Amino acid sequence: MRTHTEQTEQTEQTETTLHTPVIAWFEANARDLPWRRPEAGAWGVMVSEFMLQQTPVSRVLPVYEQWVARWPRPADLAAEAPGEAVRAWGRLGYPRRALRLHGAAQAIRDRHNGDVPSEHAQLLALPGIGEYTAAAVASFAYGQRHAVLDTNVRRVFARTVTGVEYPPNATTAAERRLARSLLPEDRTRAAEWAAASMELGALVCTARSPECGRCPVAAHCAWKLAGKPAHEGPPRRGQTYAGTDRQVRGKLLAVLREAVAPVTQQALDAVWDEPVQRARALDGLVSDGLVEPMADGLYRLPLT
């Protein structure tokens, strides 16, 4: 059990060595991203968070602008056919996110009077929102105090605090505990810290080639102080893509996205020559709700 004095000293130490320099760096170096502007609102923040799940900022930007212009409120998206969300998703990847965002918009309309909820638990209950996204929306859109633990923050903590090059493959309880312990007490300060620590990982403390010369906390970084030891343990997950069901699904869905009318089986068959895998991929798309088979043997993006 820690004494009150020890707790206070730890907090003040963190404030001096981490929070202040990182937040000051953020204020001088933050990107001017559209979802960070006040007019974005909670819905803009939420849309951006869905799109940014495993997709780089540069590819999200144009699609984000189209989405919020076309569907400025959750109810606007909720009123659309889900297939329209899938179509407008374009080539962002992982199109189930589009379906889930559409489902989340409907839930917001039905359960929250059309307003993006501010409570973490209510956000978490929406489709497509997990621990990270719930914390991100609550923090960025509503200024709440939550540990926002994404891949950037995990890497920053791994290096500056733990002294290793990369975080574990899957998020651990120890990482969550660490993130909570480093969270400033003050709500506003906590929200600033969340955005700032994430941005530091995105711009400076990057996975491939960190620019420690630009890092505001390089002097305190445990990894740098240890001489930047190379990563130990199992190699990072290497995911092959060519020849997988995912690639086939992507090709099939691309045909549906670009078609204005329902598509024939023949048109879908043209994208992949191996019939068993092709059928399996199409079945998967249908069971995921991304593709709707029609009674006459045609296929289209889902209307309901």
Place this chain on the structure above:
DNA sequence: CAACCGTGGAT
């Protein structure tokens, strides 16, 4: 908890 789920730019 490991596997699955897209896509494209950088190295």
Place this chain on the structure above:
DNA sequence: TATCCAAGGTT
């Protein structure tokens, strides 16, 4: 050319 990796979530 092959690999890495990008604001994760769901099963």
